[in-house]
Amino acid sequence: MFITIAVIAYNEENTIKNILDDISRQDYDHNLMEVVLVDSASTDGTKAVMQKFADENKMGARQIVVLDNPKKTLPCGWNVLLDNYTGEAVIRVDAHAHIPVDFVSKNVKVLEEGEMVVGGVRPNIVDEETPWKDTLLLAESSMFGSSIAPYRNGGNGTGEKIYMKSLFHAAYRREVFDKIGHYNEALARTEDNEIHYRMRKAGFKLRFCPDIISYQHTRSSLPKMLKQKYANGYWIGKTSKVCPGCLSIYHFVPWAFVMAIIVTTVASVSCKLLAVKSLFSRIVYGLTGLMWGAYCLLAVVMSIVAVIGAKKERNKTCFALPFLFFLLHISYGIGTVCGLAAKKPAKETRNI
Numbered sequence: 001m002f003i004t005i006a007v008i009a010y011n012e013e014n015t016i017k018n019i020l021d022d023i024s025r026q027d028y029d030h031n032l033m034e035v036v037l038v039d040s041a042s043t044d045g046t047k048a049v050m051q052k053f054a055d056e057n058k059m060g061a062r063q064i065v066v067l068d069n070p071k072k073t074l075p076c077g078w079n080v081l082l083d084n085y086t087g088e089a090v091i092r093v094d095a096h097a098h099i100p101v102d103f104v105s106k107n108v109k110v111l112e113e114g115e116m117v118v119g120g121v122r123p124n125i126v127d128e129e130t131p132w133k134d135t136l137l138l139a140e141s142s143m144f145g146s147s148i149a150p151y152r153n154g155g156n157g158t159g160e161k162i163y164m165k166s167l168f169h170a171a172y173r174r175e176v177f178d179k180i181g182h183y184n185e186a187l188a189r190t191e192d193n194e195i196h197y198r199m200r201k202a203g204f205k206l207r208f209c210p211d212i213i214s215y216q217h218t219r220s221s222l223p224k225m226l227k228q229k230y231a232n233g234y235w236i237g238k239t240s241k242v243c244p245g246c247l248s249i250y251h252f253v254p255w256a257f258v259m260a261i262i263v264t265t266v267a268s269v270s271c272k273l274l275a276v277k278s279l280f281s282r283i284v285y286g287l288t289g290l291m292w293g294a295y296c297l298l299a300v301v302m303s304i305v306a307v308i309g310a311k312k313e314r315n316k317t318c319f320a321l322p323f324l325f326f327l328l329h330i331s332y333g334i335g336t337v338c339g340l341a342a343k344k345p346a347k348e349t350r351n352i
Contacts, residue, residue: 001031001036001060001088001089001108001111001112001171002032002033002034002086002087002088003028003033003087003088003089003090003091003104003107003108004033004034004035004036004081004085004086004087004089004090004091004092004117004170005023005026005033005034005035005036005090005093006035006036006037006038006078006081006085006091006092006093006152007019007020007023007035007036007037007038007093007094007095007105008036008038008040008069008074008077008078008080008081008095009038009039009040009042009046009050009095010039010040010041010042010046010072010095011042011043011044011046012042012044012046012095012096013042013044013045013046013048015095015096015127015217016046016050016095017049018098019093019094019096019097019098019099020037020049020050020053021097022098022099022100022101022103023035023059024059024102024272025101026059026099026101026102026104026105027101027102027104027105028104028105028108030059030061030062031060031061031062032062032262033061033062033104034061034062034063034064034085034086034087035053035054035059035061035063035064035065036064036067036081036085036110037053037054037064037066037067038066038067038068038069038077038078038080038081038085039052039066039067039068040069040072040073040074040076040077041068041069041070041071041072043211047066047068050066051066052092054066064291065082065084067081067084067227068080071185071251072298073185074141074188074189074191075183075184075185075186075187075188075191076183076185078182078183078191079182079183080094082096082182082183086168087174088173088174089108089171089172089173089174090171090172090174090177091103091104091107091169091170091171091172091216092169092170092171092172093193094169094216096216096217096307097169097214097215097216097217098125098214098215098216098217099169099214099215100214102341103212103213103214106120106209106211106212107120107193107212108136108154108171110171110207110209110212111171111173115205115207115234116169116172116173116175116176116204116205117167117172117173117176117199117204117205117206117207118167118170118207118208118209118212118214119164119167119169119170119171119206119208119209120167120205120208120209120210120211120212120213120215120217121167121212121213121214122168122169122213122214122215122216123138123141123213123215124137124140124141124215124216124217124218125187125215125216125217125218126217126218126220127217128220130259130319131315131316131317133218133220134199134310134312134315134317135261135313135315135317135318135320135321135324136218136219136220136221136225136314136324137218137313138306138307138310138313138318138321139225139306139321139324139325139328140218140219140225141218141306142302142305142306143302144298144299144302144306144325144326145302145324145325145328146328152277153314155308161207162207162208162210162315163205163206163207163208163210164206165196165197165200165248166192166193166206166207167191167196167206167208168214168216169214169216170206171308176199176204179204180195180198180199180202180204181198183195184242184243186233186242186345187238187239187242187345188235189231189232189234189235190236190238190239190246190247192236193239193241193243193247193303194239194242194245195244195318196246197243197245197246216336220335221230222324222327225328226327226328226331227331229328229331229332229335230331230332230334230335231335231340232332232335232336233254233255233331233332233333233335233336233339234335234336234339234342235281235335235339236251236252236255236335236336236339237255237336237337237338237339237340237341237342238339238340238342238345239339239345240252240339240340241340241344241345242344242345249334251296252336254329254330254332254333255336255337255340256331256333256338257295257329257333258329258330258333258334258336258337259333259337260291261291264284264287264288264291265288267284268284268285268288271284271285274283294305295326296322299321299322299325299326300322302321302325303318303322303325304320306318307321
């Protein structure tokens with residue numbers, strides 16, 4: 001099978017070489033591989049690194065192509081790719097990813113079994129081993145701190161064929177996009193949710209294979225991680241106005257938590273300021289205390305679970321995990337609130 005492996009990047013001059021090296025080391029026949037690199041109007045040397053990789057073509061790929069994405073966002077970049085790739089199937093790989101040498105060959109094996117879409121496990125890793133970054137990794141890897149997506153935890157462990165609602169670093173046969181069209185360019189962060197929803201609606205199954213592994217580098221600092229969570233929540237809020245069917249109730253749990261904080265806290269403060277002494281005020285105080293008590297207990301329990309399950313990440317900064325969970329949830333929840341309040345994005349943009 002002739003495979004296209006694609007990377008879309010923006011200002012990744014310092015990191016893009018790592019994933020390009022991984023692509024070069026793949027054990028799949030390089031003459032059956034096409035590499036398509038899309039630069040999203042980077043202001044650093046990202047495109048120059050891509051172009052050098054293409055010009056040298058030391059891996060002996062059938063061809064390496066560098067394309068431009070002037071609109072910058074990921075869905076626009078993937079649409080540039082879809083307009084230009086020539087493979088029988090395309091494998092999406094993030095610029096912050098790390099892929100083992102057998103990543104392409106394992107994907108191809110499953111595609112050749114008859115599957116149309118396939119993906120595997122995608123755990124998080126850090127770019128540098130320090131106590132604080134290891135603790136950030138624990139927070140990001142935990143179901144409580146990030147998500148319950150099966151590609152994060154390896155599926156059901158039964159060894160049976162598993163089909164999911166969404167995948168990460170997935171491989172797609174050309175026929176899939178020929179049928180459903182392009183990405184919705186109005187969705188800057190939730191393009192995967194929406195397009196996988198359309199794939200399922202069109203009758204395609206998304207095969208999950210736990211023996212296919214790729215890795216994603218977690219954000220290297222707390223501010224960057226909080227910014228990412230806010231943006232994720234923001235686009236969940238906006239996407240709910242366009243394609244609610246591509247989201248699940250779990251996407252809105254942090255939003256519900258933030259709203260509960262706002263409502264109960266405002267109500268409690270109002271009762272205090274107005275010196276309200278009634279059954280209503282007692283109920284308000286009780287609900288506020290119950291909510292905060294339950295959350296704090298859950299945050300501590302999940303922190304302990306994360307530390308117990310950790311191998312080499314345990315260190316003294318792990319005591320900050322409950323506070324990290326709180327900050328991540330608040331950032332995501334506030335983002336969702338803002339996304340719900342924001343202008344509704346376009347429903348159909350480059351879908352056909």
